[in-house]
Amino acid sequence: MKQLTVISVAAVALLLSAAMVFASGAGIGRDGTIVGTKGKAKTLQQLIDMYDSSECIECHEDVHNDWAASPHSRSIYGTGRAAATMITAMKNGFMSWKYSGVKTTKDIKVEHLMGCMKCHLPQLADATDDVAVELADTLMEWYDAAKKALKNPNDKKAVATRDRLKKTLTSLNINCLICHNRMAITHKWTDGYPQHDTVYGFNDGEHDSEAFPKMKRSLIMDESILCGQCHGMGPNLELENPTQCATAYGSYMWAYRAEGGRKTCQECHMEESGLGHKIISYKSKVMQKMAVDFHVEGYAVQWLDGSTLKPKAVVKVKMVNRSGHSIPDG
Numbered sequence: 414m415k416q417l418t419v420i421s422v423a424a425v426a427l428l429l430s431a432a433m434v435f436a437s438g439a440g441i442g443r444d445g446t447i448v449g450t451k452g453k454a455k456t457l458q459q460l461i462d463m464y465d466s467s468e469c470i471e472c473h474e475d476v477h478n479d480w481a482a483s484p485h486s487r488s489i490y491g492t493g494r495a496a497a498t499m500i501t502a503m504k505n506g507f508m509s510w511k512y513s514g515v516k517t518t519k520d521i522k523v524e525h526l527m528g529c530m531k532c533h534l535p536q537l538a539d540a541t542d543d544v545a546v547e548l549a550d551t552l553m554e555w556y557d558a559a560k561k562a563l564k565n566p567n568d569k570k571a572v573a574t575r576d577r578l579k580k581t582l583t584s585l586n587i588n589c590l591i592c593h594n595r596m597a598i599t600h601k602w603t604d605g606y607p608q609h610d611t612v613y614g615f616n617d618g619e620h621d622s623e624a625f626p627k628m629k630r631s632l633i634m635d636e637s638i639l640c641g642q643c644h645g646m647g648p649n650l651e652l653e654n655p656t657q658c659a660t661a662y663g664s665y666m667w668a669y670r671a672e673g674g675r676k677t678c679q680e681c682h683m684e685e686s687g688l689g690h691k692i693i694s695y696k697s698k699v700m701q702k703m704a705v706d707f708h709v710e711g712y713a714v715q716w717l718d719g720s721t722l723k724p725k726a727v728v729k730v731k732m733v734n735r736s737g738h739s740i741p742d743g
Contacts, residue, residue: 442606447594448539450609457547457581460540466589468624477589479690485587488533493559496582499529500552507654518549528656532643534585536595548585551578587643596642597631604632637665640678644742661742669737676737695741704736 443449447463454460470477480486490496507513507525515521522542523530526549530537537544555578561571589612597613598604607613612620613631620628633639641662648657665678682692686699694700708731716725734740 442601442608445608446606447590447609449606454540454544457544457551457585460536460544461581461584463539464536464588464590464595468622469589472621473589476690479688480588483691483693485692487583488587489585490579490582493579495533496552497556499533500556502529503549503552510654513654518546518553521545521549524653528649528652528654529658531649531652532645532659534587535643536591551581554578555582592639593631593634594625596639597634599633599638599642635677635679637662637677637679641665644678659742661738664739664742665737668739674737678737681737704734704740706733706735707731708733 448454451463454463466477484491488495489499491498503518503521503526506528507515507521508517513525515525523537523540523545526537526545537548555575558571558574558578561568562575566572593612593614594607598607608627610625611627611629612622612625613629614634615630616628617630618628620626631639643659644661645657645659646663646666647660648655665674681703682694682700683689686697686703688697688699691697710729712727714725714727715722717723
């Protein structure tokens, strides 16, 4: 009995010491992140500047040009449709819901927008609620100007406003620093937080950059979980009002990988496709051919329509999904 007591006391002491280690060690490096050193953005322009990747162009022009042709470079604006859909999500969503606390855009907080921005602009979490209001107002003002310009292309004021606000919206995107810094580490309590002066990729060492003089290896840079942070497991149940959009990562994990599939998102969308940092999906003919097989069989028959024989063609089409996830998604 005494021996058990000693053991139990030792076990409690061990647990307490472990708890103290975790309590003092958990979250080390948070203050060294980009937002940790700069503080939360108070305006849209501050948020744009906080994650400005223009310095990357000097040494990585080809990669930057690929990225500029990708949907990630227009994650808020899209073709205009994405921005318009976000307005619909606001008006028909939390602005019309009884308990959201939102009646006008002035009531909007960052948390209200994260249903969309968790993927389209994750760095919005590094901004104050004033920025959420400014973003909502910018979307609304852009949409009104775009409608006026479409109705009357000679309305110079509307055209100028539309183009100016489009530039702002396209400056809010998923750029180099989002993938190669902010989202480059998933297990922050074990691997540390991404630091403000470091870019993360496949190597450790010095980096020829004034703003980012260090280079470190990211454990997930070539793993699908990097993409899965935005491209979804399914319902975002961590939100106070859960929503569901992208589920590609979920179907990839529970169907493709569960059945023995081994390829990563990067292998298909960047390497084998030859698209590099364009990372285009359904709009790429290369990706279409990689993702879907069509088996077509056609034959002729004589169809008896009453007393009259009529020729008909029968075409059987079988479409097979060869991708590693559900189609369509998001």
